[in-house]
Amino acid sequence: MTGPPVRRTERLVLRQWGEADREPFAAMNADPEVMEHLPQPLDRAASDAMLDRLRATIEEQGWGPWAVEHAATRELIGFTGLAVPRHPLPFQPCVEVGWRLARAAWGHGFATEAAREALRVAFDELGLGEVVSFTVTGNVRSRAVMERIGMTRDPAGDFDHPALPVGHPQRRHVLYRVRPPAGGVRR
Incomplete structure (x- = not known):
């Protein structure tokens, strides 16, 4: 039996999670700068549990939040999927595209490159009619990626995230949407 497909871009490999990913994934999830727009950094147990969930999702569906490795160095740089x-959430049912990269991987266009591949899978392989993405209002880096991959903000869809209590500074989220382009997604 073969595992889930491996996806490749010019510089990246999007793949299933492995045991060797635990340490770099935990380091990324413990980094306060990486986790700035999330409720809190994750300890090792929470990071390992998240990796297990991501791996199980990909195993069951054949797609999900893939481990992203730099093709040249084979280094895990984060996840996208x-x-x-x-x-x-008020706009469900939906499928979202999301990413989290280690700080050293920021500023190289990796999130955009990987997210474009995720959208290609969503539209060209899965036949989805729409993909959403959302983040904390102040997360300008992720919002810039959303715009670079062709997503448009839907201000009417902005919402308070139900996992965060009233008054939490990260509760308000912005919603972005994208539909498949005519002729499929271009890499």
Whole structure:
């Protein structure tokens, strides 16, 4: 039996998670700068549990939030992929595209490159009619990636994230949407 397909871009490999990914994934998830727009950094147990969930999702569906490795160095630099949100959101049902990269991988266009491949899978392989993405209002880096991959903000869809309590500074989120382009996604 073969595993889930490996996806490749010019500089990246999007693949299933392996045991060797645990340490770099935990280091990324413990970095306060990487986790600035999330409720809190993750300890090792929470990071390992997340990796297990991501791996199981890909195993079950054949797609999900893939481990992203730099093709030349084989180094894990983060994750990018597709997911069905775990919390009840006002615009569901939906599939979101998301990413998280280690600080050293920022500023090289890797999130954009990997997210474009995720959208190609969503539209060309899965036949989805729309993909969403959302983040904390102040996360300008992720919002810039959303715009670079052709997503448009839907201000009417902005929402308070139900996983965060009223008054939490990260509760307000912005919603972006994208539909498949005519002729499929271009890399």
